[in-house]
Amino acid sequence: MKNIPWKTVQRALTNLPGEAAEHAFFSMLFLIASAGIFSLFLFYAYGFSSQTKEVRQEASLYDFKEELFLDVLDILEKRERNLEDAKEEISSDVFNPG
16 A cells, blocks of 8 residues: 655645635535535435335324314303303493492
């Protein structure tokens, strides 16, 4: 195995920002393209792989419970009857007894 000249690697890394600044347009194109490729990879990993999984449906909180509905309906009807009975009663005028 060949030895890597670390001075050459260090020199290349220190010159990288200067080269990127000199060729700013192509550097930005490279960064945008790499971000796009990375986002496509994430989309594939989480978008398409989730479609292959089987999802089991469990009971929902919003399932219709007929017995509970009928109990609530009965309570509302009783309240409505009590309100109608209260309208029929004639209350005395507290401010003008007479």
